[in-house]
Amino acid sequence: MPTAFLKRHNGHLARKWHHLLLALGGAFVVLLLASSHWQATASLKALGDLRQQAVRVEHLDSLLIQLMDAESAVRAYLLSGNRAHLEPYDKSRATIGTTLEDIHRDLGALSSNDEALADLSGLVAIKLRSLEQAVERGSAGEETRIQGKRYTDRIRERILGLKAGLAAEAQDSFDRSTGHVERTRWVVAIQAGAALALLVALFFVVERQFKLREQLAALLHSENQRLDALVQARTDELSDLASYLTNARESEKARLARELHDELGALLTAAKMESGWIARQLKGAAGAASRERLARLDSLLDSGIALKRRIIDGLRPPLLEELGLINALRILAQEFVEGEGNPELQLELPTEDLLLAPATALAVFRIAQEALTNIRKHAAARTVKLAMRVTEGRLELAIEDDGRGFKTGWERGRHHGLAGMKHRVLMCAGDFSLDSQPGGGTRLRIGIPVPGTAMPASGQAEQGEACRT
Numbered sequence: 001m002p003t004a005f006l007k008r009h010n011g012h013l014a015r016k017w018h019h020l021l022l023a024l025g026g027a028f029v030v031l032l033l034a035s036s037h038w039q040a041t042a043s044l045k046a047l048g049d050l051r052q053q054a055v056r057v058e059h060l061d062s063l064l065i066q067l068m069d070a071e072s073a074v075r076a077y078l079l080s081g082n083r084a085h086l087e088p089y090d091k092s093r094a095t096i097g098t099t100l101e102d103i104h105r106d107l108g109a110l111s112s113n114d115e116a117l118a119d120l121s122g123l124v125a126i127k128l129r130s131l132e133q134a135v136e137r138g139s140a141g142e143e144t145r146i147q148g149k150r151y152t153d154r155i156r157e158r159i160l161g162l163k164a165g166l167a168a169e170a171q172d173s174f175d176r177s178t179g180h181v182e183r184t185r186w187v188v189a190i191q192a193g194a195a196l197a198l199l200v201a202l203f204f205v206v207e208r209q210f211k212l213r214e215q216l217a218a219l220l221h222s223e224n225q226r227l228d229a230l231v232q233a234r235t236d237e238l239s240d241l242a243s244y245l246t247n248a249r250e251s252e253k254a255r256l257a258r259e260l261h262d263e264l265g266a267l268l269t270a271a272k273m274e275s276g277w278i279a280r281q282l283k284g285a286a287g288a289a290s291r292e293r294l295a296r297l298d299s300l301l302d303s304g305i306a307l308k309r310r311i312i313d314g315l316r317p318p319l320l321e322e323l324g325l326i327n328a329l330r331i332l333a334q335e336f337v338e339g340e341g342n343p344e345l346q347l348e349l350p351t352e353d354l355l356l357a358p359a360t361a362l363a364v365f366r367i368a369q370e371a372l373t374n375i376r377k378h379a380a381a382r383t384v385k386l387a388m389r390v391t392e393g394r395l396e397l398a399i400e401d402d403g404r405g406f407k408t409g410w411e412r413g414r415h416h417g418l419a420g421m422k423h424r425v426l427m428c429a430g431d432f433s434l435d436s437q438p439g440g441g442t443r444l445r446i447g448i449p450v451p452g453t454a455m456p457a458s459g460q461a462e463q464g465e466a467c468r469t
Helices: 003-080 083-107 111-137 142-281 285-315 318-323 325-337 358-379 416-427
Strands: 344-348 383-391 394-401 431-436 442-449
Touching: 003 083, 003 111, 003 142, 083 111, 083 142, 111 142, 142 285, 318 325, 318 358, 325 344, 325 358, 325 383, 358 383, 358 394, 358 416, 358 442, 416 431, 416 442
Parallel strands: 344 383
Antiparallel strands: 383 394, 394 442, 431 442
16 A cells, blocks of 8 residues: 555544544533533522422421410410410411411422311311410310310421421432432543543644654754755855856966967968068069059958957956956946947046956956946946945945846846856855846945955965955
8 A cells, every 4th residue: 555545544534533532522521511500400409499398397387386476475364364465466366377378388289288288277277266265265274275285286296297298308309419419420520531531632642743743843844954955065066067167268268369369360460471571572563453452461461460359358358467457447447438328437446456366356357347248238328337445355346327227036048147247256255236126227236355455466376266266
């Protein structure tokens, strides 16, 4: 099975596992919230039931207390004959009916309480009637006292029975709530444990993701370093190749210039001398036509010699070797002004010549020559400025024009001349800057380190390797 397919398959499975873990985590969270809500609702219901049971018990106790207050008030009245003692009795008679209604409302929902409630209502009515009769007679006989006590005991037994039923019901509700809470606790504990296990699983998954990202970042970093090293190696190779080609071209130009100067110059000079000898040998009218042709031949030979000189000057400027860089730049500027268009040239050069390394001087001269050639061909400038300054160990050359300008962005197949100038500067370990825009002219600046510029002539050979070869 291909490795790429396995990687895609493993990545697909990993994504499915991640989605499954997230879905399970969400489900556990929802279940935990639902269980917590269920437990809270059940607990609140149980508390409500207990409160209701307490209210019911309170009603039963209130009925018993009211009967005891009424009976105590009647006894006090019968013993003292003071009707002021009947005040609690009157209040109890007024509230006992309401309390009985509350008890019927509380306990009437269960049919098992019907008999007990009916008996309790009857006993309360008999008790109140006996108390009322005692108040009316103003005295209570022995039999009335015995019956009153018997009714009171029966009422107390009924109330205690109803309270016992309420207590049993409350205990049952409490047991149900306790069991529910216990089950809910286990459910929540299980869900919490599952959620914790899920969190642990997610932690390991995330940790693995972080490790994979770190490994991927390290892999990308190493790959970027490898690619950067490869690009740098290729760039160095291309730069070395360009330097070799530039030096080879200059060497070939120098060789051609020497051969043209030596071989072709010797041939043309010899031909010039032979034509002069022939002209001197021809005398009389018979040789007039031949002398005319020899004159045209001399003129052609002079043109050939001048052409040879121009070609040699273009291949290897002798002015640079014979007069130095400053004078060579002055002559180059003069030829530029005398050319087509008659542009104005502002020239700022050092007053004294500099003894530079031949490679450095040639690079500066070629850059200036290429820049002025480009201005003449493409810029249509009215004003051009060429300035060279030498500071401590640094030569700076600036060439500016007010011509058409151009976009400085790199385009394939264009600006090879600028690329050549930049490479010459880089060969000399210098820096190159170009600023131009359409309609805004062009500003070219270069800076080349030139240690020991004011050296004697004997030191010129020591600076021969200032630019990289």
